Amino acid sequence: MRRGLNYTSSPLLASKTPAWRSKFVMACVVFAFTGLAGRAAWVQVIDNDFFLRQGEVRFARTLELSANRGRILDRNGLILASSVPAASIWAIPEDVEKNTPEELSKLPQLAKLMEMPLDQLKKKLEEDKSFVWVKRQLDWDVGQQIKALGIKGVYQSREYKRQYPEGEAAAHIVGFTNVEDKGQEGMELAFEKDLAGKIGSRRVIKDRMGRVVEGVGEDIPPIDGRDIQLSIDSKIQFFAYQKLKEQVIAHKALGGTVVVMDAKTGELLALANYPSFNPSNRKRLTGEQLRNRAITDVFEPGSTIKPITVGIALENGKVRPGTQIDTSPGRINVTGSTISDTKNYGMLTVEGVIQKSSNVGTTKISQQLTAKEMWETFSAVGFGQKPQIAFPGAASGRLRPYKTWRPVEQATMSYGYGLSASLLQMTRSYTVFSNGGNVIPATMLKLDKPPVGVPVFSERTAEQVRKMLALATGPGGTGQRAQTVGYSVGGKSGTARKQVGKNYAAGKYRAWFTGMAPIENPRLIVAVMVDEPSNGTYYGGAVAAPVFSTVVQQSLRLLGVPPDMAVQPQIVANPVEESL
Amino acid sequence: MLRLNFLLLVAVMLSALYLVQTQYESRRLFTELHRATNESRNLETEHQRLQVELRAQSTPARIEALAVAQGLQGASPAITHYVRDTQQTGGAQ
Secondary structure: OOOOOOOOOOHHHHOOOOHHHHHHHHHHHHHHHHHHHHHHHHHHHHOOHHHHHHHHHHHEEEEEEOOOOOOEEOOOOOEEEEEEEEEEEEEOHHHOOOOOHHHHOHHHHHHHHOOOOHHHHHHHHOOOOOOEEEEEEEEHHHHHHHHHHOOOOEEEEEEEEEEOOOHHHHHHHHOOEOOOOOEOOHHHHHOHHHHOOEOEEEEEEEOOOOOEEEEOOOOEOOEOOOOEEEOOOHHHHHHHHHHHHHHHHHOOOOEEEEEEEEOOOOEEEEEEEEOOOOOOOOOOOOHHHHOOHHHHOOEOOHHHHHHHHHHHHHHOOOOOOOOEEEOOOOEEEEOOEEEEOOOOOOEEEHHHHHHHOOHHHHHHHHOOOOHHHHHHHHHHOOOOOOOOOOOOOOOOOEOOOHHHOOHHHHHHHHOOOOOEEOHHHHHHHOHHHHOOOEEOOOEOEOOOOOOOOEEOOOHHHHHHHHHHHHHHOOOOOOOHHHOOOOOOOEEEEEEEEEEEOOEEEEEEEEEEEEEEEOOOOOOEEEEEEEEOOOOOOOOHHHHOHHHHHHHHHHHHHHOOOOOOOOOOOOOOOOOOOOOO | OHHHHHHHHHHHHHHHHHHHHHHHHHHHHHHHHHHHHHHHHHHHHHHHHHHHHHHHHOOHHHHHHHHHHOOOOOOOHHHOOOOOOOOOOOOOO
16 A cells, blocks of 8 residues: 655645744743753852752861870980870670671670670670770770671770880879870879870861872861970889888888989989889779879978988087087976987087987077078978979978977977978978088979079088988998998988877887988989888888988999999909819 | 864863863872871881880889899999099099
8 A cells, every 4th residue: 555645745734833832942942941051050159058068078077187195204215104006996786796606706705805704795785875985995906806806896996095114113203194195193194285285187088988089178287295304214213113112011011102313403313102003004093002102291201300400500600510419318308398319318419419310419409599590491491382393282291480389399390390291392402411502493304404503501511411411321320221332321310200180109100211322422312201110110220221222322323423432342253264 | 263263172172181180190199198198107106106115125124023033133333343434534433
């Protein structure tokens, strides 16, 4: 069958389409495109904030750039505290698969790596929370091993943990930080501002896979914390701590403390307390362990203050070192109260008063002084004043205004009762003798140049008292056990009765020894205090002086100070083999 | 006129391609820099960690324990031979 019609001759084409129809369609199309173009311009040019923001939310991220906390160094640049990366393990409990045996078998391994009982771990993973810390601040290596286990729902993030290589020996000075890396005690707290760094940030665009593609905006670089260099010498610190610990244990004492100070600069070379603690593991820590006794505790210094009383009298020309003082019959009555010596020493020179540590002699010397004179010098050497030292909780001790002193109080203060001071203050006060009569401030930070001292005594007085201190450690003195091999020493022992409540407790003592070496030109001042030795002996000369002796001897040797006394050499040369 | 337009078109195309290339390069370099900075920080931290470890292995407490275990005794002036420094005047005597 043939088709009957040609296209060109179709009758349908014969009817004319009205012109308005094509125009109408055209107008519709133009309108639609205009609408689209308008919308596009609106979205992309005029009101693009919303989409820009949404785009950023999806791809732009702010990365936190962590800053390192500064280190704490000793005077020789050795590390006392430093931050190291640590892995903190966290979990999304509902993501942890507890039904598949394969995943379950990994949990004991995880518990073992974290040194955590399995039950405790399981309990944590069953908590009804979307986020739980499983264990924070694990060693970085342990973290890597945990990562290798690949447990679903268990993640880790990088944190910083403080490491203290010196451990308990320097714990009280260095202090420690909390889990957030903030200083809590000691120098970590005192210098928190300097040590803490400032975190930085960087705005970046990440792709679908989480890779950083491009940086946007400005970076804020992190600022690392500043390193703090202390005046502490870690070798001396360790040695002082070790010797103190041995003595405290040997004498069954409650505790003890030792301070080693550079006699010329006031820098603290060591400051140790026992009992101490391990700053890296602070579980079951007691206040007793935590206390930095040398700085925060104040005691009545007892006889260790006598050299200062005698110094005042020498300085004011009231006595000379050879002035005779009658201490018989070993007692003296001051406005109704009796002050006594352990025995009747009879006639003593001023030097002898210090050597024998006579209370009666010191009282008689102090009676020639006014309360004001004594108070002024005691204040000048730092008693009753807050030490200018960057350490949290430094105690100022007690020294009452001289106007309220009664005669008997002036007498008792002359031999160290009725006022209180910390061991640090006591140590510092002795710089007046080691430093030509000038008292210098104590510092925990390494100094570039020696500080300017405040003159209290004349050079001559300082020298005279040093000679007396040497006598006190010599034959017939109370501190003979302070002697060392090779180095001349001088110092004063003290045995103070402990105050419990308002009265002095029977049988409870504090043994002190404060001294310096080499005595002609002192390099070190060492002060030792042992609290309640309860092994029969409790005298400062017997309990504290031996610690002084070993610490002085080792410290001077470590500092490279040649001996100033003749030493019997015991050097054994290599044995020579006899020829056959 | 047509020729000039054509040339301009080519120039625009080339410039556009170059822009894409530069953009790509800049992103690549940024990523590299970011990675390198991270690595440098990581290495620095690692360095610090190792330094602490080194220090922990050489503390006086450890040395003392090791020395005692080997039967060594501490030095004292009695077993020290002191040498005078004759070169420097006013130095250690």
